[in-house]
Amino acid sequence: MPKFEILLQAIVNGILIGSIYGLIAIGLTIIFGVMRVINMIHGDLIMLGMYLAYWFVVLIGGGELPPLLVALPVFFFIGCLIFRTLVSPVAKAGGEMGTLLITAGLSLAVTNFVQLIWKADYRSTPAQLVSTSYSFAGLSVSSALLFAFFTSAILVIAVSIFLMFTETGRAIRATAQDQEAAMFMGVNIEKMMLIAFGIGVALAGTAGVLLTPIFYVYPYVGFVYIVKAFVVVVLGGMGSIVGAALGGILLGVTEQLGTLFISAGYKDAFGLIIFVLVLLFRPSGLFGRSRL
Amino acid sequence: MELMEKRNFNLIYSLIGLAILIAIPIFEPSKYVMHILILVLLNVVLGQSWNLLGGFGGQISFGHAAMYGIGAYTSTLLYLKVGLSPWIGMVLGGLLASLYATILGYITFRLRGPYFALSTLASAEVIRLVAQNWDTFTGGDDGLSIHFEIASRVVEYYIILGVVVGTILVMYAISVSRMGYYLSAMREDEDASRAIGIDVTKLKVLTLAISAFFAGIGGSFFASYQLYFNPHVVMTVHTSMQMIFVSIVGGMGTIVGPVIGALLLVPIAEIFRVISPAANLLIYGLVIVVVMRFMPEGIIGLRKKFLRK
Numbered sequence: 001m002p003k004f005e006i007l008l009q010a011i012v013n014g015i016l017i018g019s020i021y022g023l024i025a026i027g028l029t030i031i032f033g034v035m036r037v038i039n040m041i042h043g044d045l046i047m048l049g050m051y052l053a054y055w056f057v058v059l060i061g062g063g064e065l066p067p068l069l070v071a072l073p074v075f076f077f078i079g080c081l082i083f084r085t086l087v088s089p090v091a092k093a094g095g096e097m098g099t100l101l102i103t104a105g106l107s108l109a110v111t112n113f114v115q116l117i118w119k120a121d122y123r124s125t126p127a128q129l130v131s132t133s134y135s136f137a138g139l140s141v142s143s144a145l146l147f148a149f150f151t152s153a154i155l156v157i158a159v160s161i162f163l164m165f166t167e168t169g170r171a172i173r174a175t176a177q178d179q180e181a182a183m184f185m186g187v188n189i190e191k192m193m194l195i196a197f198g199i200g201v202a203l204a205g206t207a208g209v210l211l212t213p214i215f216y217v218y219p220y221v222g223f224v225y226i227v228k229a230f231v232v233v234v235l236g237g238m239g240s241i242v243g244a245a246l247g248g249i250l251l252g253v254t255e256q257l258g259t260l261f262i263s264a265g266y267k268d269a270f271g272l273i274i275f276v277l278v279l280l281f282r283p284s285g286l287f288g289r290s291r292l
Numbered sequence: 293m294e295l296m297e298k299r300n301f302n303l304i305y306s307l308i309g310l311a312i313l314i315a316i317p318i319f320e321p322s323k324y325v326m327h328i329l330i331l332v333l334l335n336v337v338l339g340q341s342w343n344l345l346g347g348f349g350g351q352i353s354f355g356h357a358a359m360y361g362i363g364a365y366t367s368t369l370l371y372l373k374v375g376l377s378p379w380i381g382m383v384l385g386g387l388l389a390s391l392y393a394t395i396l397g398y399i400t401f402r403l404r405g406p407y408f409a410l411s412t413l414a415s416a417e418v419i420r421l422v423a424q425n426w427d428t429f430t431g432g433d434d435g436l437s438i439h440f441e442i443a444s445r446v447v448e449y450y451i452i453l454g455v456v457v458g459t460i461l462v463m464y465a466i467s468v469s470r471m472g473y474y475l476s477a478m479r480e481d482e483d484a485s486r487a488i489g490i491d492v493t494k495l496k497v498l499t500l501a502i503s504a505f506f507a508g509i510g511g512s513f514f515a516s517y518q519l520y521f522n523p524h525v526v527m528t529v530h531t532s533m534q535m536i537f538v539s540i541v542g543g544m545g546t547i548v549g550p551v552i553g554a555l556l557l558v559p560i561a562e563i564f565r566v567i568s569p570a571a572n573l574l575i576y577g578l579v580i581v582v583v584m585r586f587m588p589e590g591i592i593g594l595r596k597k598f599l600r601k
Contacts, residue, residue: 038406090584096406097352101540102584104354108533109577115570219570223529227417230410265425272414272421279403279411 005138010256016145018252019152020210024225025232025244026156027203033239034176034196036096037087040103042204043226044110045075049208050217051118057126057212064147064209071205079201082106083194107222115219122216144213151210155203156245162199163241172196176239227268231275302548306460313453317446326445330517332558333452334510339538339550340459341506346536347544348472349499350479352405355396355412357531358419359389359504363511364526365423368436371516378438378516379451382509389508390501392419397497404482413529420527435522438515448517455513459506463547466502475499479545507535530573537580543592552591 024046031039049071056067086106090098133140163169174182175192183189207225215221232251236243251271258270316329338360345351366388367381376384400411423430430436466472474495477485486492515521542553557576564572587594 036406038410086581086585090588093588097350098584098588100352100406100409101536102581104533105537105577105580105584107577108530109574109581112570112572112574112577116568116574120570227414230414234410263425266421269418269421272418275414276399276411276418279407280399 006260007257009139010260011253012139012141013145014253014256015249016141016149016252017214017256018249019149019245020207020214020248021225021228021232021251022245022248023152023155023203023210024207024229025236025248026159026241027200027207028226028229029233029236029239029241029244030159030196030203031200032233034172035087035091035193037091037099037103037197038096039087039197039200040100040226041082041107041110042200042229043222043224044107044114045078045201045204045222046208046211046225047111047114047217047219047222048078049075049205050212050215050221051114051208052205053209053212054123054126054217064144064213067212068151068206068209071209072202075205076198076202078205079198080194082201083197087197088190088193111219111222118219120219122218124216125213142214148210148214151206155206156241159199159203160241168192168195224268228271231271234275234278310457317449323445326449328559328562330445330449330452331562332554333449333456334513334517335534335538335554335558336456336551337452337459337506337510337513338535339542339553340463340547341503341510342532342535343539343544343546343550344463344466344506345499345503347539347546347549348467348475348479349496350475351401351496351499352409352536353412353500353503354409354529354532354536355414355416356503356507356535357527357529358416359393359507360511360514360531360535361419361423361523361527362389362392363508363513364515364521365430365436365511366508367512368438368515368521369429371438372436378512382512382516385512386505386508389504389511393500393504394497397500398493401493401496401500413532416527416529416532420523423523423527431522433522433524435520435525436515437520439519452513452517455509460547460551462502462506467547471495471498476545534576537576539590541579541583541590543590546592549590549592556591 024042028039028042031037031042052071052074053064053067056062056070057064060066086102087099090102132143134143134146161169163173171182171187172192172195174185174187175189175196179189182192211225228251232244232247234247235250236245236247251274254270254274255267259267262270313333317326321329338356341359342353342356345353363382363385366385367376367378370376370381370384371378396412396415400408400415403411424433426432466475474485474490477488477490478492478495482492511526514526538553538557539550540553541557542551543549557579560575560579561572564575583590
């Protein structure tokens, strides 16, 4: 039985890391909720966000904030581009399976393109981003994790306010609930889907920036996170933002505790097993159905 | 009448194709050419395996790598621990993959469409993590290698050719049987087919089990052919994707589709592999994007479109 402090430390780290998982999953869940697209390229966008932060800091210098501010609009634009050129035309013709497969293909292409140009090397955190730790009541918390936690929280709240209280947000939620009905009410559903896809992708990119000081950067890293995001989305209920945020934290804590009590090698397996169990026994998610 | 004619037509083409394939080793092609041919044939088997479930049945699986991996480990471990010939182990590998698929199917087929796809991905990842972490049994990340003398590459070629013929015969038999019609009914409308009395769950599990058998055989063959493999080679999601791509590019839901897909994709991939493995997968990804975007019915679909005009 590990000491109480170690246990507490694992839980705190789990919550902080889990907030990034939540951010990733919210992007995925918005895209799924609004247009029934399982965005298989989500992980690669996180990976691109990580590289963006990495190169930004290596070439220009500075902390995490500048690349974060660059990533938001850049990834929003990338999202719109992917939606317009690939996802939207295929969604009309091939439905859910078509978009699943085309985004999977695009993911493979992007991953390997990055591997071609930047090699498969594991790149560790640039010196400018190495975090300091704060000690508090026997716990030590890294500044990068704290930054990630607060940034995620701000972004999640901002997205929620946007969806709940703005005209566009309402139109997006209407599209998520019933596309045809929304269309009859004069909502431009194509545009709403475009915005939703852009937001989802922007969140993936920023999550990548936040992860850069915490984990290695390499071309295949996106797969690690997209699998986690699937787990979280299913935990929280497909299409639920609150569920995704809570699910992220739950997964973060589970992983940390699993590493502590069982073994680090199986760390990723815990999430996957929970994933299958939840899909089977509570397909609407742990927190019930609260849709977009 | 017309249907009969079309069948005879297809039969003639298939026999000509088979005759050419049987004759190829007589001309003593280089080892490299034989290697590519063997890979093409292996991918025909894998494409057929995935296509039965995904193309005919409309159930997208991202987890066939697990069955492929189970096949590879079964025959190799049986050879290493008991000394059983991998060519017999191959059948056992297929059967074990089938068994795994049956259990998996009963658990995950309560889920539909994309949810099923995600659950296959997750379960395959769990199997891969087990293979990576169970060092004492599976060799962990280092994988397994065997020293197994095979008569020659020509023999291996004929073995995989035999597997291809067997696979295609089974697929053909299924496609013209009641099960084949049930499968297309299920693909088009699951609720309607349930309503007319098709036991959809049983059908799905049976299809997955048959599909897994061939993926497992493919995995065993790969292991005995390459003499070395590790979880990163055989069990990642890329292995599953490869099977998907072979059947999509050729044309899902047809028997000739995966054949065309493998004939086209494998040589392209091998050419680009010379540059780097990443280039090879990059091309695969781009091909799939282009195919899904502009010809969702694959190359077969193009021909149909052309004939209709």
